[in-house]
Amino acid sequence: MSRRSGILEFAVLGLLRESPMHGYELRKRLNTSLGIFRAFSYGTLYPCLKTLVANGWLIEEPGSAPEDALAASLAGRRAKIVYRLTADGKEHFEELLSHTGPDAWEDEHFAARFAFFGQTEREVRMRVLEGRRSRLEERLEKMRASLVRTRERLDDYTLELQRHGMESVEREVRWLNELIESERAGRDQRRSVHAEPAEQKGASEEPDGLPRHQDAASSGGTPPGRPGPPDPSAEGAG
Amino acid sequence: MSRRSGILEFAVLGLLRESPMHGYELRKRLNTSLGIFRAFSYGTLYPCLKTLVANGWLIEEPGSAPEDALAASLAGRRAKIVYRLTADGKEHFEELLSHTGPDAWEDEHFAARFAFFGQTEREVRMRVLEGRRSRLEERLEKMRASLVRTRERLDDYTLELQRHGMESVEREVRWLNELIESERAGRDQRRSVHAEPAEQKGASEEPDGLPRHQDAASSGGTPPGRPGPPDPSAEGAG
DNA sequence: ACACCCATGTAAGGTGTTACATGATTAG
DNA sequence: CTAATCATGTAACACCTTACATGGGTGT
Secondary structure, eight states: OOOHHHHHHHHHHHHHHHSOBOHHHHHHHHHTTTTTSOOOOHHHHHHHHHHHHHTTSEEEEESSOGGGHHHHHHHOTTOSEEEEEOHHHHHHHHHHHHOOOGGGGSHHHHHHHHHTGGGSOHHHHHHHHHHHHHHHHHHHHHHHHHHHHHGGGOOHHHHHHHHHHHHHHHHHHHHHHHHHHHHHHHSOSSSOSSOSOOSOSOSOSOOOOOOOOOTGGGTSSOOOOOOSOOOTTSOTTO | OOOHHHHHHHHHHHHHHHSOBOHHHHHHHHHTTTTTSOOOOHHHHHHHHHHHHHTTSEEEEESSOGGGHHHHHHHOTTOSEEEEEOHHHHHHHHHHHHOOOGGGGSHHHHHHHHHTGGGSOHHHHHHHHHHHHHHHHHHHHHHHHHHHHHGGGSOHHHHHHHHHHHHHHHHHHHHHHHHHHHHHHHSOSSSOSSOOOOSOSOTTSOOSOOOOOOTGGGTTTOOSSOOSOOOOOOOOOO
16 A cells, blocks of 8 residues: 555645646646656556546646636646646645654655645654654664675675665665754744644745755755855745 | 566576575565665566576576585575576576666666676676766756756755755765776776676676775764764654 | 647556465474 | 464556557747
């Protein structure tokens, strides 16, 4: 049941929550903004959309409806079918957002969950981050154990491969540590104990504070020394 | 044609080249020594083995054959069917080893290829490493481009996710640079122009020199001079 | 006019997993 | 004796991709 399609449904709902879109546009967003998971094909996306419509979570609208003038013009006015989240869909998405089962910290699930942390309550974020972290620590434990067992028999390349693999995992753990740290620092530990639905109307609530090492993001080909990290006050996504 | 099962065949052949084994053992090795790719199930492995037998690349032997006393006792004497590489199989594997098509640098393919670098000729190793590197550089280019395009609209979490993704890729590029560097330093550029079959009898030939940073392999959960968040205080969660 | 991107969809097929069926051997 | 692990195998199913079918719009 680690259905990748579950991830798709989740991501579609989440993307559509920000603004209505048609399938083609949706797919692009799925592969760029949320560039984490490798491309879903139309053969997967369209059937998925139909399912969601059948469940009453989305409705299909003809393109360029009056209320949508802006979005439609941005998304391309050739749009045929625009999908919009229903109230039920929104509710369902919010329920998904609050789930913290072990699924949530498997590789691709985690990435999808993280991508919508802006809409997620802090305590849920914490549980997901911590769950992910222990998941990775388990994995590290196994890798170390197996390395100790087999170290002698392996040639240098195999060893190097495993070393590199472990290093990547360790690095992600450290990343998670920083994130968890920031989450804790954002407000006091208590507070936000599943109280009010809070950030309901958009992604506009302030995101509490994230680690802000933007060094690597531009280290590659473009080091123009971005001074100001973009202000989160932007009323995002609209 | 990016069949994951192609990877399986390759890895099975490579593992069996070192010593005969039965399916169960093979699967364990596939998930530990070569821990890179996530577990293949028996439902995949056994049919694969049959295919390989049908192709004449393997032969099935009853467990604990006389010539195999040592290997069999190490592998477990309960063995029912021991698979052994045929001459044809060896030849085929060696041919696979020398292929350097674009397949070879896709994620899981690459890991499998790298795992058998000990048996691979240097010039092939070079091509694979360099191919992989350009593949990743392409990917980075795309990520950067899409990031520039969408930077403004994304909330902090999405941004952080992308930053982290890019950093991972950049890190792998650096890793490849080191490896390529070592390969070059191992001997002079010329030489080894597909001359003699050289290291044929085992993986015991010296591997020319690899970067030897084993620092991270054991760094684990205790970074020495961490200035930052020193105390994950590990209640372990899971 | 032609090529190319936008846009939606379906059918067939490959690929791999789960669940099941089976049985031998070892440890308690 | 029973449970757990070792060991092999198969069949049904879930999942996703590819290739195809279709057609509007836009640039050269």
